[in-house]
Amino acid sequence: MRTSVRPSWGELPEAVRGSVAGVLGAGVVDAEVQGGGFSPGLAVRAVLGDGRRVFLKGVETGHPVHPVYAAEARINRSLGADVPVPRLLDAWEAGGWLLMAFEDVAGGHPDLRPGSADLDAVVRLLDRLPRKVSPAPVPDAPGVAAALEERFHGWRVLREEGAGLDEWSARHVDRLAAAERDWMADAGGDCLLHIDLRADNMLMRGDGEALVVDWAYLQQGAPWVDPAFLLTQLIRAGHTPAGAEAVLGKAESWRDAPPGAVTSFAVAQAGYWERSSRLPAPPGVPYLRGYQAAMAEIGRRWIAHRTGWS
Ligand SMILES: Nc1ncnc2c1ncn2[C@@H]1O[C@H](COP(=O)(O)OP(=O)(O)O)[C@@H](O)[C@H]1O
Numbered sequence: 491m492r493t494s495v496r497p498s499w500g501e502l503p504e505a506v507r508g509s510v511a512g513v514l515g516a517g518v519v520d521a522e523v524q525g526g527g528f529s530p531g532l533a534v535r536a537v538l539g540d541g542r543r544v545f546l547k548g549v550e551t552g553h554p555v556h557p558v559y560a561a562e563a564r565i566n567r568s569l570g571a572d573v574p575v576p577r578l579l580d581a582w583e584a585g586g587w588l589l590m591a592f593e594d595v596a597g598g599h600p601d602l603r604p605g606s607a608d609l610d611a612v613v614r615l616l617d618r619l620p621r622k623v624s625p626a627p628v629p630d631a632p633g634v635a636a637a638l639e640e641r642f643h644g645w646r647v648l649r650e651e652g653a654g655l656d657e658w659s660a661r662h663v664d665r666l667a668a669a670e671r672d673w674m675a676d677a678g679g680d681c682l683l684h685i686d687l688r689a690d691n692m693l694m695r696g697d698g699e700a701l702v703v704d705w706a707y708l709q710q711g712a713p714w715v716d717p718a719f720l721l722t723q724l725i726r727a728g729h730t731p732a733g734a735e736a737v738l739g740k741a742e743s744w745r746d747a748p749p750g751a752v753t754s755f756a757v758a759q760a761g762y763w764e765r766s767s768r769l770p771a772p773p774g775v776p777y778l779r780g781y782q783a784a785m786a787e788i789g790r791r792w793i794a795h796r797t798g799w800s
Pocket residue numbers: 524525526527528529530531532533535545547576592593594595596690691693703704
């Protein structure tokens with residue numbers, strides 16, 4: 491599925507392309523645009539003049555998503571050497587762009603489908619990640635509940651707007667709206683959270699371990715929140731809700747999750763998707779709303795599984 495519209499290397503201003511040699515010691519001789527994600531930013535796997543391979547991502551400093559990229563540079567500078575991410579080699583501004591160079595990882599995205607050999611690596615990653623980023627290595631990370639509060643109230647908004655909902659949602663909208671805040675009370679903690687775990691934000695390394703990429707949101711909270719974000723991605727990849735929960739059951743961070751909070755989180759996340767999918771597309775991001783509509787349907791299935799609401 492195509493998800494993003496990204497610039498090619500050649501489209502970038504000369505001052506931006508030329509800056510790589512100054513910072514990394516050799517210029518780009520080949521650059522392959524990477525799909526995945528929804529961002530309109532630059533994402534290329536590049537070969538440098540001296541044969542080294544790097545991953546380059548960046549965005550214009552005036553672009554609305556620039557603060558997200560700036561946060562990604564800040565977060566990655568703070569992560570310890572034992573955190574399973576590609577190392578940030580450098581981050582700099584040139585020609586009106588912010589650029590980041592990461593260690594290149596060749597293995598591609600993990601296959602999250604049932605039976606995939608990559609699932610064990612993904613669960614191992616979820617299992618050990620919280621310990622490596624607690625307490626959060628970046629100072630002043632906002633709490634996840636406060637950070638998401640503004641967006642995670644979709645059911646209340648949809649109910650107030652009298653939005654045309656599907657039959658199941660319309661039947662349950664009152665209790666959905668009532669349940670979408672409860673998770674926040676159990677989401678506190680000092681674990682740095684990624685909150686965007688999907689197959690396209692993970693990469694397989696040659697040794698069979700999974701790495702996280704695109705760590706761009708500065709938030710901290712309870713360790714169960716990141717597995718909760720991944721759960722609907724497993725359903726999307728073909729697991730049943732029960733099967734997806736069983737996969738994550740091998741990760742300590744998920745096993746410790748308070749069940750009521752997880753159910754409320756499932757409600758809040760689906761409400762976010764349901765509501766967001768109805769908003770106009772952000773400039774340069776044409777595929778996001780369709781994805782959110784599909785995820786809202788998946789989110790409803792997860793809620794029905796956890797609550798038994800039919
Ligand atoms: N270090 C890396 N090495 C190789 N490919 C990478 C690396 N980091 C990201 N990618 C690829 O580029 C894609 C986009 O990168 P990502 O950091 O997720 O950017 P965005 O914020 O634009 O989604 C990823 O889905 C992945 O396929």
